[in-house]
Amino acid sequence: MGKELLIKFAIVGCGRIAKRHSELLGLSQIKGATLAAVCDIAEERAREFGERFGVPYYRSIDEMLQNTEVDVVSILTPSGMHAEHVITAAKYKRHIVVEKPMALTLADAEAMIKACDENNIRLFVVKQNRFNVPVVKAREALDAGRFGKLVLGTVRVRWCRDQSYYDQDNWRGTWQYDGGVLANQASHHIDMLTWFMGDVESVHARAATALVDIEAEDTAVATLKFRNGALGIIEATAATRPKDIEGSISILGAGGSVEIAGFAVNKIRTWQFGDHDLGDEQVMEKYSVNPPNVYGFGHQAYYEHVVDCLVNDTKALVDGHEGRQSLELISALYESIASNQEVKLPLEVKHSKLGRSSQ
Structure with missing residues (x-):
């Protein structure tokens, strides 16, 4: 070409x-x-x-x-x-x-x-979201070793998807074609969490369908243990009312901490490292953007x-193999929800309804 x-x-x-x-x-x-x-x-x-x-x-x-x-x-x-x-x-x-x-x-x-x-x-x-300006900057800090030993990674998705959103198409919120907030709205954030924190050893998740009439969940929480010893938290809901609050990620390590918030992982809220680097003072202003919607500028x-x-x-x-790795974690979350057990990776699906017909 x-x-x-x-x-x-x-x-x-x-x-x-x-x-x-x-x-x-x-x-x-x-x-x-x-x-x-x-x-x-x-x-x-x-x-x-x-x-x-x-x-x-x-x-x-x-x-x-x-x-x-x-x-x-x-x-x-x-x-x-x-x-x-x-x-x-x-x-x-x-x-x-x-x-x-x-x-x-x-x-x-x-x-x-x-x-x-x-x-x-x-x-x-x-x-x-891997291409969001503040996310790219944080990844540069990770690759440079500035975080040191990773301690805790968290993502929060607090978005609003009311019944009218799910009623737009009959596949929305179904197990066979869509899944819930973890598979849909939070999948980008879950991918980012593992991109920063590394491979996952095990997960334990809980979910609820709080405010809408769909098959899958609109609210979920999970704890993760990474293979490097760090811990992780996922908090995801489409039941924020009356409108979106945030889509965010926090990375905490022995050498420093970064929090990227805004409603589209678009605004650096915290940028602090023990080893001062030239330009750190300008990072929060220079590498934050204000996108028009939750899709951001990443596309x-x-x-x-x-x-x-x-x-x-x-x-x-992100090729097919990288995409599959992200999907395996999402699948493990659903397996944990369905079994009410901690689930280890690599995953063997036994109970999860994700991708299956509800008939």
Whole structure:
């Protein structure tokens, strides 16, 4: 793929998150990328997106990929459908971007990785919060060893998703296609926690469905033990009322502490280290951003990363294997909730309902 070429993306799934993806690709906000086609089984949705961005629209992935020249397919359908759609697109030997979580079962995640490997294509899993400006800065501090021995990592997701949100589509909040706050809203934060703290040894989680009528949970808490001896806490709820409060991460180590808060992990609230570094005073002001919504600005940096990986044949920050690792932790949380037991990793799923039909 030559450096002068425009990489053509197609979008599968024209729901809520597709607005963000389509505007970035369709309004020339990503250098070297363009939107070439859209697809959704609901023709009105597909037509609306197609007409807005002046691209062909389809109801079938097969029809779209047989009739449109695209380099990358972005799969933005319900989580429980990701595997089916990724495997279909992989047969056409197109690179794939898939929204979080990459799947709801480890078997599906492994089938997706296998299909992409067999067709010699790249699989990119969307974890845009890793590209948030303050998160990147904190990761630089981690890589430089400034935290020293890690002690405690916590994430908090305090967002508002009321009944009208779940009523938009019949798959929302279901075990088979979506899961609850852990699999959906908090999956980015859970991924970030392990990105900073390392591999997880065991988890113990509890959950409740507090304020909405759905199959899965809207509120959950968990404690984690990491293999390096550090501990972790996950607090996640979509039952914050009347509006979002925060999406945050805290990393505490022997050498220093960082807390990144805001409603989209966008604002450095604490930045303190024992070994003073030039520029520490400016970090809180310089590396905090004020995004328009909980999606933040990370999707733009994420797509720029995908384009760079394809043009220069470089390694993806979050490929299928990295996405699977994040999913294994989410699956362990659900296994712990279902069994009311501490669950060790690697995981053997016995009780979790995630990704399974409720029938």
